[in-house]
Amino acid sequence: MYNVFIMDDEPWSREVVKALGEWEKLGLRVAGEAEDGTEGLRQIGDQLPDIVVTDMRMPGIDGAExxxxxxxxxxxxxxxxxxxxxxxIYTKGAIRSRAMEYLLKPISPEDLNAALARCKEELDREAGTRSSIFASGEDVQRYAGHRARIYASLLSLDKERIAGAFESLARELASAKTSVAEAGGSSRIASDLLFMLEQFLSEQEVTLEQLLLDRGVAANGMIDTATGSVTLRSTASPQEAALAVGEIYALAVEGLLSLRQSRSRLDMEDVVAYIDAHFQDAISLETVSGQFLISREHLSRAFKARTGENLSDYIVRKRMEKARSLIAVDRLPIKHAAQLSGYEDIAYFYRVFKKHFGITPGELRKERE
Structure with missing residues (x-):
């Protein structure tokens, strides 16, 4: 049975999800819930659920973040x-963060359960893949740990760390403790790890094939691109497959770093000007980084260093200042002021406004009358 965690700042919305889900039928159970994004992340770190159902707009953290x-x-x-x-914009942000499904509220039981079923099918498929490679559940768990360390090393873009992670996996595969299924074990390990790399690179808007071809990898026989997809050629053993994939990871990271360097010649004044011109739109750290073709992490650090303020907080402040002016000075209807400030959900606008200024939009209106 897989565990599900629900995040939504509205208690009634969490209750709707719990009421509509066909949990027992799908082999799922609700293991926890949270009304705040920051607290939710903490609980998820403790509970490690298999599926997270979350609202895009959560207090404490921007949806895309x-x-x-x-x-x-x-x-x-x-x-x-x-x-x-x-x-x-928000749909794209969800997809690029590999959300399984995007559900528009009010959600229907059919849509929710279809999304949950797809998640379960994917979890079953991944578990089946690992089971087909390894002979015991203990081996599966060890491989999952190595896989997680490889992914963490990939996120760091540190070639030495990546090499160390793959060498550790190769030693595990070569040891007597790990019994890799003989039939196709090498190719399945390689395919699994290459798939993880390709998913990561897709979020950087670059393909593995292109990074490797740019570095002449196809010519030296490490990969076969004849079919249009990266496929590791046959190797003698699972540990050799792991080391060969590790080389591909290192080459891909080298290419990605080179690409990022060419994209990083960025004047932060241009970023501030862009946000000032578009804060009324559905922009976020995700969309702004995409606009300037740099990583979210680099943009976040550079923006904070330049302005002393988090990018998401800056967007909220600009929106709130605009809304206050429209309500207090231009005397526009509150709903209209919210829309012109970048908020379609009036209830959410009220919550953000109250948190930012300490009073509601209606109270501000009364103060100025």
Whole structure:
């Protein structure tokens, strides 16, 4: 049975999810819930659920940042995103963080259970893949640990760390403790690890094939691109397969770092100007980093160093200042002011406004009358 964690700042919304889910039928159970993004991340780190169902807009953390944090810290967890915002930007953010499904509120039981079923099928498939490679559950767990360390090393973009992670896996595969299924074990290990790399690179908007071809890898026989996909050629043993894939990881990271360097010539004044011109739109750290073709991490650090403020906080502040002016000075209706400030969900706008200024939009209106 797989565990599910639900995150939504509205208690009634969490109750709706719990009421609509066909948990027993799907072989799932609700293991926990949270109403705050930061607290939710902490609990997820403690409980390690298999599936997370989360609202796109959560207090304490921007939606796109929440999905990215889940993706980075818990890459094996399946995500289902719910939102009252039927727009492309947030949908794209969910997809790029590998959310399994995007559900528009109010959610239907059919859509929710279909998404849950797809998550379960994917979890079953991954478990089956690992079981087909290894002879015992203990071996599966050891491989999962190595896989997680390899992924963490990939996120660091540190070639020495990557090499160390793959060498550790190769030693494990070569040891007597690990019994790799003989039939196709090498190719399945290689395919699994290459798939993980390809998923990571897809979020950087670059393909593994292109990075490797740019570095002349196809010419030296490490990969076969004749079919249009990267396929490791046959190797004598699983440990040799692991080391060969480790070389591909290192070459891909080398290419990605080179690409990022060419993209990183960035004037932060241009970023600030872009946000000032577009804060009323559905922008976030995710979308701004995509606009300037740099990583979210680099943009976040550079923006904080330049302004002394987190990018997400800066966007919220600009929106709140705009909303206050529209309500108090221009005397626009509150709903209209919210929309012009970048908020379609009025209830969410009220919560952010109250948190930012300590009073509601209506109270501000009364003060100025």
């Amino acid at each position: 929440l999905l990215q944090a889940l993706h980075v810290r818990h890459p094996g967890t399946k995500l289902i995103v719910m939102s009252g915002y039927d727009d492309f």
